[in-house]
Amino acid sequence: MARPDTAMRILNAARALFEREGAGSVSMRRVAEAVGITATAIYRHFPNREALLEKIxxxxxxxxxxxxxxxxxxxxxxxxxxxxxxxxxxxxxxxxxxxxxxxxxxxxxxxxxxxxxxxxxxxxxxxxxxxxxxxxxxxxxxxxxxxxxxxxxxxxxxxxxxxxxxxxxxxxxxxxxxxxxxxxxxxxxxxxx
Missing domain, CATH: 1.10.357.10 (Tetracycline Repressor, domain 2)
Incomplete structure (x- = not known):
């Protein structure tokens, strides 16, 4: 079961990558590694990479x-x-x-x-x-x-x-x-x- 703060952890990890390296650096794989989850688990919170970037x-x-x-x-x-x-x-x-x-x-x-x-x-x-x-x-x-x-x-x-x-x-x-x-x-x- 996903922890209630998983979406925020995903968002924070994606934003940190974004701020450091730009939008091109934000991949589901890299975000998942930073959060300690599988890349497919991100899709429970964000339907796709574009939705994640849009939220940021x-x-x-x-x-x-x-x-x-x-x-x-x-x-x-x-x-x-x-x-x-x-x-x-x-x-x-x-x-x-x-x-x-x-x-x-x-x-x-x-x-x-x-x-x-x-x-x-x-x-x-x-x-x-x-x-x-x-x-x-x-x-x-x-x-x-x-x-x-x-x-x-x-x-x-x-x-x-x-x-x-x-x-x-x-x-x-x-x-x-x-x-x-x-x-x-x-x-x-x-x-x-």
Whole structure:
């Protein structure tokens, strides 16, 4: 009989492999060896490798959303918007393989803009969108399509991180962080009311 925590042990072992070596390293055999079970036993908890990888990605989205939600109480919406992007950067630098799989790889169940975002199905984008709406209401950001502005900020941050992940900057981590922050400020200055 399987122990009640087997699914979590499988997930933790798969995530550890994923974080160390990327999605390609996550095989049922390697996960089973790490957990001390047979590879076929994994299928009692996850129907296939893709479901296991999807669960890892979904959990990583939830982690980011929890961090972003913690900044919802900040009074200044611009500071809150910047904080969300710093958390995004922190995540990308701390968990590069998870970031790549969650945000750079094509995934069947990935949320799509505009319909999924407008339907509030993205817990991470929802926090950014709220900050943009509040910044518009307070006169800090220009009026107009709030989702368009939200996606502009996110795409800017995402593009910088993707370029960094591709080795297109020669900065060390501290230098890239400084460049990233300055670049976001430039973007937001251009979006001010």
């Amino acid at each position: 990605s979904d959990d990583s989205f939830d982690e980011i959303a929890r961090h972003w939600n913690a900044h919802r109480q900040a009074r200044d919406p611009i500071a809150r918007l910047l904080a969300t992007q710093q958390i995004y950067l922190d995540y990308a630098l701390a968990y590069p393989h998870l970031f790549d799989h969650a945000f750079l790889a094509r995934r069947r169940n990935a949320r799509r803009f505009p319909e999924d975002f407008i339907a509030a199905q993205s817990p991470t984008a929802n926090v950014m969108h709220e900050a943009v709406l509040e910044a518009q209401a307070s006169g800090q950001l220009r009026a107009g399509d709030a989702w368009g502005l939200t996606m502009t900020v996110w795409a800017h941050a995402h593009g910088l991180i993707a370029l960094q992940r591709a080795g297109r900057f020669s900065f060390d981590e501290a230098g890239f962080r400084a460049f990233f922050t300055t670049s976001l400020h430039h973007l937001l200055d251009g979006l001010r009311a």
